[in-house]
Amino acid sequence: ELVRGLAELWGPRPLAGRRAVVTAGPTREALDPVRYLSNRSSGKMGYAVAAAAAAAGAEVVLVSGPVALAPPPGVRRVEVTSAAEMLDAVLAEVAGADLFIATAAVADYRPAVSADRKIKKDSERMELVLERNPDILATVAALPERPFCVGFAAETHDVIGYARGKLEAKGLDLVAANAVGEGQGFDRDDNTLTVLWPGGERALGSGSKRELARALMDIICERLHARD
Amino acid sequence: ELVRGLAELWGPRPLAGRRAVVTAGPTREALDPVRYLSNRSSGKMGYAVAAAAAAAGAEVVLVSGPVALAPPPGVRRVEVTSAAEMLDAVLAEVAGADLFIATAAVADYRPAVSADRKIKKDSERMELVLERNPDILATVAALPERPFCVGFAAETHDVIGYARGKLEAKGLDLVAANAVGEGQGFDRDDNTLTVLWPGGERALGSGSKRELARALMDIICERLHARD
Numbered sequence: 001e002l003v004r005g006l007a008e009l010w011g012p013r014p015l016a017g018r019r020a021v022v023t024a025g026p027t028r029e030a031l032d033p034v035r036y037l038s039n040r041s042s043g044k045m046g047y048a049v050a051a052a053a054a055a056a057g058a059e060v061v062l063v064s065g066p067v068a069l070a071p072p073p074g075v076r077r078v079e080v081t082s083a084a085e086m087l088d089a090v091l092a093e094v095a096g097a098d099l100f101i102a103t104a105a106v107a108d109y110r111p112a113v114s115a116d117r118k119i120k121k122d123s124e125r126m127e128l129v130l131e132r133n134p135d136i137l138a139t140v141a142a143l144p145e146r147p148f149c150v151g152f153a154a155e156t157h158d159v160i161g162y163a164r165g166k167l168e169a170k171g172l173d174l175v176a177a178n179a180v181g182e183g184q185g186f187d188r189d190d191n192t193l194t195v196l197w198p199g200g201e202r203a204l205g206s207g208s209k210r211e212l213a214r215a216l217m218d219i220i221c222e223r224l225h226a227r228d
Numbered sequence: 229e230l231v232r233g234l235a236e237l238w239g240p241r242p243l244a245g246r247r248a249v250v251t252a253g254p255t256r257e258a259l260d261p262v263r264y265l266s267n268r269s270s271g272k273m274g275y276a277v278a279a280a281a282a283a284a285g286a287e288v289v290l291v292s293g294p295v296a297l298a299p300p301p302g303v304r305r306v307e308v309t310s311a312a313e314m315l316d317a318v319l320a321e322v323a324g325a326d327l328f329i330a331t332a333a334v335a336d337y338r339p340a341v342s343a344d345r346k347i348k349k350d351s352e353r354m355e356l357v358l359e360r361n362p363d364i365l366a367t368v369a370a371l372p373e374r375p376f377c378v379g380f381a382a383e384t385h386d387v388i389g390y391a392r393g394k395l396e397a398k399g400l401d402l403v404a405a406n407a408v409g410e411g412q413g414f415d416r417d418d419n420t421l422t423v424l425w426p427g428g429e430r431a432l433g434s435g436s437k438r439e440l441a442r443a444l445m446d447i448i449c450e451r452l453h454a455r456d
Contacts, residue, residue: 033384034333034408035267037259068296105262109354126337128356156261180262 013057014221019097020058021090021147022050023104023136025065027083031128032115039105043067045152045178045191046103048213050075056217058099063089065104083107083133090136094147099224101150102137109133138170148224153177163196173197174223176216195219241285242449248286248327249318249375250278251364253293255311257338259356267333271295273380273406273419274331276441278303284445286327291317293332311335311361318364322375327452329378330365337361366398376452381405391424401425402451404444423447 024046028036043064050062051072060075063086071077078093080086083106094100109130141149149172153163156179163177174197193204193212204215252274256264271292278290279300288303291314299305306321308314311334322328337358369377377400381391384407391405402425421432421440432443 031265034269034382035265035335037263037265039263041262107263112353124360125340126358126360128358130354130356132352132354154262 014225015053015099015217016057018058018099020050020053020060020099020101021063021093021097022046022053022060022101023063023065023086023090023106024050025067026105027065027086027107027133028081029083029107029110029133030081030114031111037107037109037111037130039107041065041067041105043069044189045209045213046101047072048209049101049103049216051210052213052217053099053101055214056221061093061097063093063104065106083110083136087134087136087139090140094140094143097147099150099220100137100140100147101220102140103152104136105154106136107133135170137172141170141172148173148220148227150174150176150220154180156180160194160196160201163194167196167198173227174220197223242453243281243327243445244285246286246326247324248278248281248288248329249291249321249325250274250281250288250329251291251293251314251318251332251334252278253295254333255293255314255335255361256309257311257335257361258309258342259339260343265335265337265339265358267335269293269295269333270416271297272417273437273441274329275300276437277329277331277444279438280441280445281327281329283442284449289321289325291321291332293334311338311364315362315364315367318368322368322371325375327378327448328365328368328375329448330368331380332364333382334364335361363398365400369398369400376401376448376455378402378404378448382408384408388422388424388429391422395424395426401455402448425451 025043026039026041028038030036047069050060054060054074062071062075062077064077064079078089080089110133112129112131137151151166151172153166153175155162159177159179163175167175177194178191189208191209191212192206195202204212253271254267254269256266258264275297278288282288282302290299290303290305292305292307306317308317338361340357340359365379379394379400381394381403383390387405387407391403395403405422406419417436419437419440420434423430432440
């Protein structure tokens, strides 16, 4: 414990002087003042990634959807609810950042209309029209002076195939892929990750989200320095 | 503190020998393995009501949707996710119960189809067809040998009007009405309640959810004994 403490204190801090923006948690998309559309993301992976980036020496801003977690020490948290709010907060923070890590499970769709009043239930069936939310990661990756961009792909099927497709379609620098559903991924303390980049990949296997976040940060540092 | 402790220990336990079933929290209605429709209920009011019923001497079963709360001491908790699961659990527990208190913010609608796989976002707009969930409180109130039935009405507008309508439409014994939205009601520690019954009503004013739950339980006991 002491040895690791000393190593952290005086060991290499590969992200010293770097600014990182991390997104985490779900977003909530309001149907009306009480109802919303969301997903099962607990934010644990993103909070572990933010902590690992801070431990590596980075100045970290964590843009977080609604979760039941305390911000990691040394990390500045910006709390948001919807995808639109998350995009605004990210664009405000990402200027001049070296690293953008999008772990948030942003809702892909939001209700096209959000009612001011609680909707009354007066019919047996109801059609809810949803419209696509902005793609926060693709928006940041398309900025003229963009940071090193890391995405997460949480899928129930063909995880690696979708992750490779996401890497290429959005022009990312790195994607961390994990399987969700059937007791894996969301709202758990452990996870299984495979990291992909243009021309390479590495399976990190299973572990606690804290361990995986540190292993992921090692690869991010390698690739970030390789790019410089 | 000692005096109140003694009063609780030896004071009147008006629900001694009675069985109460309380529902609490939101429900979550799955769109696919990761996405869901839900609402902002924290479960705090329902957990306070379950604790107050136990303090009044009842044997309490708390049927709870997903919340971040520990069950009150002496209360048996049954955890559920969807409205359909909540209805099943309530019907299994309510046989022979003397009191049913429905505080849960049950989702009125669920997706008509829940996908086995995570839905891919390939279109700008999407129509989600929702169908009405079972009305748990109305189902219990319509049972041939029903318990004393208490409902909650959380509304953004015309709270008392809607609450009186709910009391009559579902044939309830008592309704507790509170305003939500604009910083009131959901996910807060305090609340404002008005209690209505056939032929009467009483404003309990504002207070902590714990205080209001005890005041509500006093009225429930009065009405329950008046009916016997």
